[in-house]
Amino acid sequence: MDHTELSQEKLVELYRLLLFTRRSEEHLIELYRSGRAPSLPHSSIGQEAVGVASTFALEPKDLVSPTLRGHGVFLAKGVPIKDIMAEVYKKKTGPSGGKWSYHHISDTQRGVMLTSAVIAGSVPPAVGAALASKLRGSGQVMLAFFGDGGSSRGDIHEAMNMAAVMDLPVVFIVENNLYAMSVPIAKQTKNPNIGDRAAGYGIPGVIVDGCDALEVYHHTKIAVDRARRGEGPTLIECKTYRWRAHMEMDNPDDNRPADELAFWRSKCPVKKLEADLRERGYLDDAIIQGLETGIAQELKEAVAYAESSPSPLPEEVFTDVYA
Ligand SMILES: Cc1ncc(C[n+]2csc(CCOP(=O)(O)OP(=O)(O)O)c2C)c(N)n1
């Protein structure tokens, strides 16, 4: 496959974002487990390439609606780590004012339109945002993410069908990590290929290796370009895996087969892109060390910012709510 559409500089930036997502989620887990920060991580460790590389195919004006594992989407969309960290610490300086779980934040200034605590609940409103883009002629494309578990919700089918019929500028990205909490995909659907459902809506469907950032980027870019030309949606299924339990409160030994976990760990998306870029001569030990140092510094500053930020006041509990 030809990936020459990204420059060396862009490819190294894509790698930095993957590494940043990995290191910051590791840090969030440490902060939670040591009792230093109150937020419960639902990490995307192991599946970072899906959110990061797909979002990387967007323009700054474009829109996203991430799942609960959207940390890499936030970072790739330009949400500053200090803002995310403030929400992790439930501080007023977070994008949702410290009043929401950090993995469900939105940042409309940066095009993170919405997330939802109801799995795949953000898909119908995301299609609404794509309709608004079409009506306004704003040229914005929406990336609407959902999981294999979310794929069993009824209203996402209505949303995808409507998007198809109306040729709306939206790309549906399925993060198929084979489990919805403890429910394996085989108990969720008879067809393990969620991307096949595209045929039912009459739209293109692709199934990609979600551990390969370049492949995710490549197929998302094609779909985003198509959507921007007014040719309608694409359904992209990314095969992936979360290395950790559903959430950090759960027993790490969550009954998934050890050989399955070992197989997917061998497909580490960070290592995969590292190997691809080393082969091209774009990365070496010194460059990687420089990136690691920069990320560690950013995380340190983000924690200091969050820890010194004010908490929301009790009397503000009813502000920023609709009803
Ligand atoms: C409608 C609904 N049912 C159940 C839940 C509880 N719940 C939260 S996350 C989750 C699993 C979601 O699985 P999937 O969509 O595959 O995403 P993943 O956690 O694997 O990233 C469930 C069942 C919920 N939030 N919303």
Ligand SMILES: [Mg+2]
């Ligand atoms: Mg899942």
